[in-house]
Amino acid sequence: MSAQDRAADSTPPGLPPIVAAIRSSRRDLARLLTRIENGQAAAELAALYPYTGKAHIVGVTGAPGTGKSSLVNALARHYRREGQTVGIVAVDPSSPFTGGAILGDRIRMQDLSGDAGVFIRSMATRGSLGGLASTTGDLTRALDAAGYDLVFVETVGAGQSEVDIARTAQTTLVVEAPGLGDDVQAIKAGILEIADILVVNKADRPGIENTVRALRAMLELGHRTERALHHGRLLNVSAAPPDENENAAWQPPIVQTVALDGKGIPELAEKLAAHRAYLRSSGTLAVREQARIEAEIADRLRDALLTRLLSQTDPALLAALVEQVSARTLDPGSAIQQLLKRFGENHTG
Amino acid sequence: MNQPTESKERKIRVLVAKPGLDGHDRGAKVVARALRDAGMEVVYTGLRQTPEMIVDAALQEDVDVIGLSILSGAHMAIVPRILELMKAHGLDDVKVVIGGIIPNEDADELEKMGVSAVFGPGASTEAIAEHIRRVVH
Numbered sequence: 001m002s003a004q005d006r007a008a009d010s011t012p013p014g015l016p017p018i019v020a021a022i023r024s025s026r027r028d029l030a031r032l033l034t035r036i037e038n039g040q041a042a043a044e045l046a047a048l049y050p051y052t053g054k055a056h057i058v059g060v061t062g063a064p065g066t067g068k069s070s071l072v073n074a075l076a077r078h079y080r081r082e083g084q085t086v087g088i089v090a091v092d093p094s095s096p097f098t099g100g101a102i103l104g105d106r107i108r109m110q111d112l113s114g115d116a117g118v119f120i121r122s123m124a125t126r127g128s129l130g131g132l133a134s135t136t137g138d139l140t141r142a143l144d145a146a147g148y149d150l151v152f153v154e155t156v157g158a159g160q161s162e163v164d165i166a167r168t169a170q171t172t173l174v175v176e177a178p179g180l181g182d183d184v185q186a187i188k189a190g191i192l193e194i195a196d197i198l199v200v201n202k203a204d205r206p207g208i209e210n211t212v213r214a215l216r217a218m219l220e221l222g223h224r225t226e227r228a229l230h231h232g233r234l235l236n237v238s239a240a241p242p243d244e245n246e247n248a249a250w251q252p253p254i255v256q257t258v259a260l261d262g263k264g265i266p267e268l269a270e271k272l273a274a275h276r277a278y279l280r281s282s283g284t285l286a287v288r289e290q291a292r293i294e295a296e297i298a299d300r301l302r303d304a305l306l307t308r309l310l311s312q313t314d315p316a317l318l319a320a321l322v323e324q325v326s327a328r329t330l331d332p333g334s335a336i337q338q339l340l341k342r343f344g345e346n347h348t349g
Numbered sequence: 350m351n352q353p354t355e356s357k358e359r360k361i362r363v364l365v366a367k368p369g370l371d372g373h374d375r376g377a378k379v380v381a382r383a384l385r386d387a388g389m390e391v392v393y394t395g396l397r398q399t400p401e402m403i404v405d406a407a408l409q410e411d412v413d414v415i416g417l418s419i420l421s422g423a424h425m426a427i428v429p430r431i432l433e434l435m436k437a438h439g440l441d442d443v444k445v446v447i448g449g450i451i452p453n454e455d456a457d458e459l460e461k462m463g464v465s466a467v468f469g470p471g472a473s474t475e476a477i478a479e480h481i482r483r484v485v486h
Contacts, residue, residue, distance in 0.1 A: 026408060026409065027408055027438065027439050027440075030408055030409050030410065030411040031411055033411065034362075034411040037360075038359055038360075094390075095385060095386075098385065098386050098387070098388045099360070099388045100384065100385035100386055100387060100388045100389050100390065100391070101385060101390045101391065102381055102382065102385050102391050102393055103390060103391065103392045103393065104393045104395075106392060106393075106394050106395070106406060107393065107394060107395035110394075110395070110398075110402065113401070113402040113405055113406065114401055114402065114405055119409055120406075120409055121409055121410065122392050122410060124360070124390045126360070
């Protein structure tokens with residue numbers, strides 16, 4: 001192959017076909033995302049994994065009606081003006097009764113239509129709790145491998161405990177708006193603890209001073225212990241390394257925005273860049289990434305082992321145990337011990 | 350287990366869009382909700398969508414069906430343009446379903462062009478869901 005031929009071929013040699021495909025065809029990317037959602041893309045995910053880790057993954061969470069979609073829209077427009085490409089995964093809840101869903105986040109993102117540098121995908125939670133779908137992380141990986149510079153993940157309208165986003169994103173924005181709750185809401189445990197940046201959207205509304213004051217007071221009160229919890233609870237890793245540097249260095253800033261007219265968006269983008277620089281320079285990125293991977297492996301292993309154990313369990317035995325537990329002749333803990341014992345015998349024999 | 354939906358199953362994904370300039374989206378919302386209740390995932394894009402916006406969204410969302418609600422009388426201008434853009438983007442296997450006020454002779458012509466079905470004001474939401482299930486699977 002001549003140098004000219006190589007120059008003409010923009011994809012580096014050895015790029016796996018799936019990575020080449022999703023970088024050149026939006027249709028191929030969209031179809032891969034569907035296969036990932038349906039649990040039919042294990043081989044492709046393995047092939048593209050080495051090409052991930054480049055994008056800045058930004059989580060956007062907050063209560064319904066705070067303006068998450070509009071904020072993502074405004075941020076995407078900002079980054080497009082700066083020449084960066086943007087992937088967006090927007091999650092809405094599935095009905096627990098029918099499994100159906102209405103995915104309405106695109107309504108607020110119409111400005112981005114027709115821009116080849118933006119890819120928006122809506123997804124339903126499909127039974128997952130915690131604010132994301134079980135495959136949301138893999139969707140962000142596909143967008144990362146497809147070459148988008150930033151990937152925004154918008155969670156379902158979250159209350160106080162939908163904190164899975166902190167395990168998927170590198171930087172988590174928690175979006176608040178004036179008039180949604182008193183200052184006791186602000187000091188409750190949960191969603192505020194995962195904020196790397198607090199955004200008070202709709203800052204042109206009355207009550208903005210009170211909201212900002214309550215959030216600031218919460219941050220000042222709670223910050224010293226908050227970060228330990230941050231790792232302990234959020235990342236779901238009991239042996240997370242205590243990170244004193246992080247305590248000292250990053251104080252979640254409060255940024256006021258009006259997403260609909262773009263006010264405060266450049267300032268928010270600056271804070272996002274600052275947080276990313278901080279994650280890198282402090283080594284926190286690597287620490288978080290390792291904790292996240294450990295937690296992900298534990299989660300997936302749990303699912304895989306459960307599936308395997310149940311598939312190897314004699315349904316008659318399971319039914320008999322359920323019968324005994326409901327008749328109060330056996331307790332649930334002992335029933336589980338019996339199941340585990342059988343499973344162990346199958347695997348040592 | 351509070352997991353009523355088997356996550357590995359192929360979900361039917363439908364884009365519900367409201368092209369044109371009239372602001373009446375009640376019908377589109379009723380249909381979107383009915384399809385949700387039929388277990389489908391409905392991407393709802395809102396009012397005043399251009400054909401380009403609709404096809405761009407359908408491509409990114411990888412939907413099985415595009416549902417269009419058209420009350421403005423502009424269907425003979427809008428729908429052929431959408432079908433043309435779909436072809437250009439390789440969305441040949443995506444079905445198009447139309448609801449709204451469409452005269453019978455226009456409906457016949459639209460179906461000849463490749464529209465999967467046209468539903469008038471009297472159509473039941475069950476019939477729409479049933480049709481989608483039949484043509485997708």
